[in-house]
Amino acid sequence: MARTSAVRPEEIRRHNLGLLLGEIHRRGELTRAELTTLLGLNRSTIGGLVSDLVSLGMVTEYVPAGRDRAGRPSYVVAPRPDGPYVLAVEIDVERIVSAAVGLGGTVHARRETPIEGDGRTPDAVTGQIACDADWIAGRLPASSVLIGVGVSVPGTVGRENGVIEHGPNLEWRGVPLADLLSARLGAQLDVQVGNDADLGALAEHLRGAAVGLDNVIFVNGSVGVGGGIIADGNQLRGVGGYAGEIGHIMLNPDGPPCHCGSNGCIETYIGEHALLRAAGIDRHGPEEVAGVFASAQQGDRRAVAAVHTVATWLGRTLATLVNVFNPQAIIVGGSLAEVLRLERATIEREIDARAMSASRSSVQVLTPGLGVESSLIGASELAFQSMLAAPDLFPVAIELAQSRV
Amino acid sequence: MARTSAVRPEEIRRHNLGLLLGEIHRRGELTRAELTTLLGLNRSTIGGLVSDLVSLGMVTEYVPAGRDRAGRPSYVVAPRPDGPYVLAVEIDVERIVSAAVGLGGTVHARRETPIEGDGRTPDAVTGQIACDADWIAGRLPASSVLIGVGVSVPGTVGRENGVIEHGPNLEWRGVPLADLLSARLGAQLDVQVGNDADLGALAEHLRGAAVGLDNVIFVNGSVGVGGGIIADGNQLRGVGGYAGEIGHIMLNPDGPPCHCGSNGCIETYIGEHALLRAAGIDRHGPEEVAGVFASAQQGDRRAVAAVHTVATWLGRTLATLVNVFNPQAIIVGGSLAEVLRLERATIEREIDARAMSASRSSVQVLTPGLGVESSLIGASELAFQSMLAAPDLFPVAIELAQSRV
Structure with a gap:
């Protein structure tokens, strides 16, 4: 992956500082010796970088107790439990989940709020998130500092602006969610918004089933079917941020109409509505979907056939994805995960x-x-990205955030 | 695009040297002042880097004639016309094209050889390429030095090893083409092999219709249909190098059988065989395909309908690609380019x-x-990549190559 800009010597320290913090964040505590090996830098450089991160309030160092006193002790570097944290939020059709996540991926506090009807407007949702953020902040040590917010949304999200271009099941179009949330939480706070499947892929790649795999697809299938794609370690985003709409691969030009305006999209064959229709159920909701899976497990003929039909189309969809992306792993999430378990x-x-x-x-x-939890954890990783890219810039951001929330 | 390894100061000069040579290679001659602006480095650093490239025999510097003598002259840096070159080769079903391409993308010499029947074996093809390489070398200045070979192949190519996993129309399976060609041309010579659609995308991105666009798909459609995908400036390769097989997106599980073993792949709807079948023509070859296009232009009813049908399915295919990749441009090449012109x-x-x-x-x-010429030019760019990544390593490679070819 060639960098396309010139490197200036002064950028090196920042780059290496971010790299070291990233290792601590992903792997948890590490000895200085392990950091030396992982980063391929010498002991004194590592020592200097660790000191910087200690001064920034991000990590702490200690000599492990009970250690053989004969050798030179190797300091252990660990994320500070009362250090910076992010607010991760998953907006779903039925609920909002908010969590305070610290360095190392530790969830310090978590709150889940059901939403329905009127509660799904952008105004109501951002209001609820602000309440949850306050509730969560009250449960953390006073020294903990909120450094950013990451939000997962079931919809297409503009790449730079955090605007929900279309969230069909929330009935949102052109909602400037990042701006709306910043206005609620503090204008200086960095709010990042991502598509739920993209964030699922990110989280599974960093902390889930796809750790160590650089070519991965996360298929997120519930009412809608979306995809998050990691190619050679990088998220596939597309020019506007809308890439990965694998639910809208066309199968049949004369197939069932799709909410996107086309016909016969994959979503109309493997989305929850297709499952319920095949099972002969008219109502649409999570309970009905769970009911079909339960009936199928009990051997109900019609439910078994419905799950089998969806599984057949899911397999065909995955074959297409294998041909187009040549991935090492396809992770099937949402209610499609249950289809995978059964069939x-x-x-x-x-x-x-x-x-x-x-x-x-x-x-x-x-x-x-x-x-x-893939999308929620992905939202936390999204929120940590700025700090991991330039840890030295964050004392300023920390004070601003502290004064607002 | 975060680098995932630590940066050492000694790498900076090499990186910047490659960056400067890359600018000269892609844009042609540039003044030192322009290089200063493009790279964001100061005049003296640029001066030092240019000197290095002059000593390496890669570029030349001159003061433009007829220039106003009042101001300080700005040296022009240009690729050396007798400098290093690569051998670019395009292997097609009907012919082999070989070309000597210099820095700046200049084609110094070119040879086209038809192949048929027995001439399509790996042994015959590599033998022919060796002959063409000799013929070409004889037409270049004595000081010109071959620094690498890039080969475009209509098939799936292993990512690191240059093995043709499957070239259906050449009837090749598991052909270690890079090794076979190295054995013919000189074991120390760097031979890189790529898929024709991937190389088409690379060339169109660097020098063709997609310059300045970082999210691009090149659809290469003739007998087979392949795709080359550039996402955020990086080639989508997949774990083994086989990504981009957009011709094998499944449309219809009960559709026509495909050589890949499945049914109803996109290739069976928009490949040349589908066009000829729709036009009622039994023989398969480039002349027959050209004949259908000519008849369609003259208003022949059946040919018009055949092109229209393929165009309809091509449009549906492109809609799927738009949903999955959110690109800025889709470039349609091969005989499908003619379908685009007509419909x-x-x-x-x-x-x-x-x-x-x-x-x-x-x-x-x-x-x-x-x-x-997209795939041929892409093959030359592939061959230049090692030198552009580390120009200072190439005097050695130059001498080795010189002694062999």
């Missing part, structure tokens, strides 16, 4: 029959390592 | 009807800026 053989058989052999042989199909 | 309105109408609006509004559909 893995059907899905694998379709991939075997339809994916090109070279790409087929290197892909695994997995359920999420982070359970149903 | 653009049909294609754009399908994209309008089926792509999601936010992504639709930012995409242009283009014909190649490099005509039919």
Whole structure:
């Protein structure tokens, strides 16, 4: 991955500072010796970088107790438990989950609020998030400082501006969510907004089922079907931030109408509405979907057939993704994870029959390592990105944030 | 795009040297003042880097004649016409094209050889390329030095090893082309092999219709249909190098059988065989395909309908690509470029009807800026990559290459 700009010597320290903090953040506590090996820098450089991070209030150093006193002790560097934290928020159709997440990925406090009807307007949702943020801040040590906010949304999100271009199930169009939330939480606070499938992919790549894998697809399937794609370690975003709409790969030009305006999109074959329709159920909701899976497990003929049909189309979809992306892993999340659990053989058989052999042989199909929390954890990682890129810039941001929230 | 390794000060000079040579390579001659602005480095650093490249025999400097003598002259830095060159090769089903390409993208010599029947074996093809390389070397100044070879192949290519995993129309499987060519041309010579669509995308991005655009898809459609994808400036490769097989997106599980083993792949709807079948023509070859286009232009009813049908499916395919990748441009090459010329309105109408609006509004559909040479030029760029990453390492490589070819 070639950098396309010139490197100036003064950038090196910042780059290396961010790299060291990133290792601590992802791996948890590490000895100085381990950091030396991981970063390929010498001991004194590592010592200097660690001192900087200690002064910034981000990490703490200690000599492990009970250690053999004969050798030179290797200091352990750990995230400070009362150090900076981010607010991670997952907006779903039925609920809002908010959590304070510290360096190292530790969840310090968490709150879940159901929403319905009127509560789904942008105004009501941002109001609720502000309440939850206050509630959470009250449960943390006084020295903890909020350094950023990351929000996961079931919709397409503009790349630089945090505008929800379209969230079909929230019925949002052109909602400037980042700006609305900044106005509620403090104008100086960095608010980042991402698509739920993109953030699921990010989290599974950094902390879940795809750690160490650089070519990964996260398929997030519930009412809608979205995809988050990591290619050579980088998130596939597209020019405007709208890439990954794998639910809108066209299968059949004369197929069922799709909310996107086209017909026969993959979503109309593997989304929850297709499952419920195949099972002969008219109402649409999480309970009904759970009911179909429960009936299928109990051997109900119609439910079994419905899950089988969705699994067949899911396998065909995954074969297409294997051919287009040649990934190491496809992680199937949302309610489609249950389809994978119930009908893995059907899905694998379709991939075997339809994916090109070279790409087929290197892909695994997995359920999420982070359970149903992938998008929430992804939101926290999104919020940490600015600080991990330039830790030395954050004392300023810290004071501003502290005065507002 | 975060670097994931630590930066050492000694790497900076190499990085900046490569960056400067890259600018000269892509933009042609530049004044020192322009280089200062482009790289954001000071005059003396630029002066030092240029001196290094002059000593390496890669560039030359001169004061432009007829220039106003009042001001301080700004030296012009230009690629050396007798400097290092690469051998770019495009292997096609019907012919081999070989060219000597210098820094700046100048084609110094070029040879085209038809192949057929027995001539398509890996042994025959590599033998022919070795002959062409000798013929070409004989037409260049004695001081010109071959620094690498880039080869474009219509097939899937292993990412690190230059093995043709599958080239259906050459009937190649598991052909270690890079190794075979090294054995013919000189074991120390760097031979890089790429998929034709990937290299088409690379060339159009660097020198063709997509200069300045970082999210681009090159659709290469002839007998087979492949895709080369540039996402945020980086080539999408997949873990093994097999990404981009957009011809094998499944449309219809009960559709026509495909050589890949599946049914109803996009290739079976928009590949040349589909066009010929729709036009009622039994023989398969470039002349027959050209004949259908000529008949369509003359208003032959059946040919017009055949092109229209392929255009309709091509538009639907592009809508899927718009939804999945959110690119700024899709470049349609191969014989599909002619379908685009004849039936653009049909294609754009399908994209309008089926792509999601936010992504639709930012995409242009283009014909190649490099005509039919995209993959050949891409092969030359592939061959230049090692030298552009570390120009200072190349005097050694130069001497080795010189002694062999």
